[in-house]
Amino acid sequence: MAKLKARDVFIMGIWKENPVVVQVLGICSALAVTNRMSNAFVMGVGLIFVTAFSELTVSLLRRYTPKHIRMMVQVLIISAFVIIVDIYLKAYLPTVSKALGPYVGLIITNCIIMGRCEVFAQKNRPVISFLDGIFNGIGYTAVLLIVAFARELLGFGTLFGIPVMGSGWTNWVIMIMPPGAFFMLALVVWGVNTLRDRREISESAEEAKAR
Amino acid sequence: MTEGRDKAKRPLQETYYYPVIFMVVVTVVFISVLAYLNDSTRETIKRAGEIKERESILYVLGIENDSSFDGILAAYDEQVIEEDYGYVAQKTGDVALFFSGSGLWGEMEGFISISGDMKTLEGLTFTTHSETPGLGGRIDELWFREQFRGVALDVAEGGPLVYRPEPGGNVDAISGATATSKAVLKILNPFLRDKIDELKGGE
Numbered sequence: 001m002a003k004l005k006a007r008d009v010f011i012m013g014i015w016k017e018n019p020v021v022v023q024v025l026g027i028c029s030a031l032a033v034t035n036r037m038s039n040a041f042v043m044g045v046g047l048i049f050v051t052a053f054s055e056l057t058v059s060l061l062r063r064y065t066p067k068h069i070r071m072m073v074q075v076l077i078i079s080a081f082v083i084i085v086d087i088y089l090k091a092y093l094p095t096v097s098k099a100l101g102p103y104v105g106l107i108i109t110n111c112i113i114m115g116r117c118e119v120f121a122q123k124n125r126p127v128i129s130f131l132d133g134i135f136n137g138i139g140y141t142a143v144l145l146i147v148a149f150a151r152e153l154l155g156f157g158t159l160f161g162i163p164v165m166g167s168g169w170t171n172w173v174i175m176i177m178p179p180g181a182f183f184m185l186a187l188v189v190w191g192v193n194t195l196r197d198r199r200e201i202s203e204s205a206e207e208a209k210a211r
Numbered sequence: 212m213t214e215g216r217d218k219a220k221r222p223l224q225e226t227y228y229y230p231v232i233f234m235v236v237v238t239v240v241f242i243s244v245l246a247y248l249n250d251s252t253r254e255t256i257k258r259a260g261e262i263k264e265r266e267s268i269l270y271v272l273g274i275e276n277d278s279s280f281d282g283i284l285a286a287y288d289e290q291v292i293e294e295d296y297g298y299v300a301q302k303t304g305d306v307a308l309f310f311s312g313s314g315l316w317g318e319m320e321g322f323i324s325i326s327g328d329m330k331t332l333e334g335l336t337f338t339t340h341s342e343t344p345g346l347g348g349r350i351d352e353l354w355f356r357e358q359f360r361g362v363a364l365d366v367a368e369g370g371p372l373v374y375r376p377e378p379g380g381n382v383d384a385i386s387g388a389t390a391t392s393k394a395v396l397k398i399l400n401p402f403l404r405d406k407i408d409e410l411k412g413g414e
Contacts, residue, residue: 035345061237066230073237080241084248091252094259102341155345173387176345 004124006131013135019112020143020185021192026112030144031181033103037160040148042096043103044141050081051113052133057081058121059129074117075108082108112140143192147184151175264338265291268307271324271334272300273360296410300324305333308406312398315390317341319398325364329407332371335359335399347391358382364403371403372396 019025026047033043057077058065065073086104089097097104107113116136121129152158155175157165174180223229262280265287269276276286291307292299298307304327311320321337335356342348349355362381364371374384374392384392 039344064233066233069230069234072234076238076241080245083245087245087248087252087256091255091259094256094263177387 004128006128009128009132010135013132013137014139014142015196018139018143018192019115019136020140021189022196023112023115024189025115026110026140027185029103029106029110030140030147030185031178032106034144034148034151034181034184035155035176036152037145037148039100039103040144041141041160042100043107044137044144046082046085046104046107047110047112047140048134048137049085050078050107051116051137052130053081054078054113054117055121055129055133056126058117059124059126062122070122071118074114078113078117079108112136143188146188147181150184151180155180267322267336267338268298270336271307271322272298272303272305273324273334274300274302298322303327303333306410307334308402310398310402312394312402314340314342314394314398315347316343319394323359323399323403325403325407329410330364332359332362332364332403342391343388347385347388349385349388350391350395355383355385364407370400372400 013019017023020027020030029043029047033039054074054077058074061073061077082104085107086097089100089104113133116133120132124132149159152160153165154172157163157169157171172180175184262283266276266278266283268291269283269286272291274286274290276282290301292301294306296306297309299305300307305324306327307322307324309320310323311318313319317340319337319340319342321335321340323335324333325331326333337350337356340348340350342350359372359382362372365379370379372382373380374382374396
C-alpha cells in the first residue's frame with residue numbers, strides 16, 4: 001500500500017469510497033435515525049467520535065494484537081468508546097440522550113466502525129487512521145443529513161424541528177414511516193453513484209484527450 | 212512503532228498464553244477507564260434525573276418555573292408537598308401521581324395530576340418510554356399532553372379518557388401511532404379509576 005496522505009483519506013471517506021453510498025455500510029442506522037435532522041446529526045457526531053478513536057486505538061495496538069483475536073479486541077475497543085459517548089450524553093446532555101434513546105447503543109453494531117478498523121486501522125499508522133475515522137464519519141453524516149433533510153421536510157414540514165413549510169402543507173406520513181427511509185436512501189445512493197460515474201467517465205475522456 | 216514487525220516478538224505472539232494475557236490486559240484497562248468515568252459522573256446523572264423528575268411534577272401540577280436547574284428546585288421546594296399518596300401542589304391542592312405500565316415497545320412511566328376534588332384531570336407527562344421516535348414518540352409533544360389538562364373525570368364504563376371520534380371522546384389520538392395511543396389509555400384509565408377509588412375511600 002502506498003503512503004496515504006490526509007487529502008487522499010479525505011476524498012476517499014467523503015466521496016470516492018463514501019461508507020454509505022459506495023461501501024454500503026451503516027445502512028441500518030441510516031434508515032432508522034433519518035426521520036429528523038437533529039437525530040441524524042447527533043448520531044453522526046457520535047459515530048465520528050467513536051470511529052476516529054476506535055481506529056486510533058486499533059492502530060496503536062495493531063502490532064501487539066494477535067491476528068486471530070483481533071476482532072474480539074476491536075469489538076471491545078468500539079464498545080468502550082460507545083459507552084463513553086453514552087455516559088457523556090447522560091451526564092451533560094440529558095435531553096439529547098433521552099431523544100436518542102436506543103440509538104446510541106446502536107452505534108456499537110454499526111458496520112462502518114468495524115469495517116474501517118479491519119480494513120484501514122489494522123494496516124495504517126495511528127494519525128492517518130484517526131483521520132480516516134473522522135472523514136468516514138463525516139461521509140456517513142453527510143448522507144444521513146441529506147436523507148433526513150428530505151424526510152423531515154416532507155414528513156413533518158420542519159427542519160431541525162423548526163416549521164418551514166407553512167400551515168397549508170400536508171405532511172407525507174410515508175416519509176416518516178420506515179418505507180420512506182428506504183425510498184429516500186435508495187434515491188440518494190442512485191443519484192450519488194450516477195453523478196460519480198459521469199464524473200469518472202468525463203475524467204477518463206479528458207485523460208484520453210490529453211494523451 | 213514505525214519499523215516492521217519485530218522478529219523477537221514473533222515466538223511470543225504465537226504462544227498459546229499470549230492472546231489470553233493480551234485480552235485480559237486490554238479488557239482490564241478499558242473496563243477501568245469506563246468504571247472511573249461511570250463513577251465520576253454518577254452523581255451528575257442522578258441529579259439530572261431527579262431534576263428531570265421534579266420538572267415533570269411541576270409541569271403536571273401546572274406550576275410555572277424558568278426551566279433552569281435552580282429554578283426547578285426552588286419552585287419545587289416552595290410549592291410542592293410530598294405526601295405518601297402523591298405530590299400535592301400547595302396553592303391548588305392538585306395531586307400529582309406516578310404511573311407506569313406497558314407501552315407498545317416497553318415500559319412507560321410518567322406523572323399525572325388530578326384536582327383535589329378528583330373531578331378533573333390537570334396534567335399528564337411521560338418521564339420514560341421507548342415508543343417509536345416520530346410516531347408513538349410524539350406522546351412527548353406538547354399538543355398531545357396539553358389536551359389532558361382540564362378533562363372531566365367521569366368514571367363511567369370504559370372511561371374516563373376516550374379518544375375522539377368515539378362517543379364521549381375527550382382527547383385526540385396520534386395519527387400513525389394507534390397502538391401507542393391505545394396503550395396510553397390502557398394504562399391511564401384503570402390507573403385513574405383505581406386511584407380515585409383509593410383516594411376517595413381513604414378520606
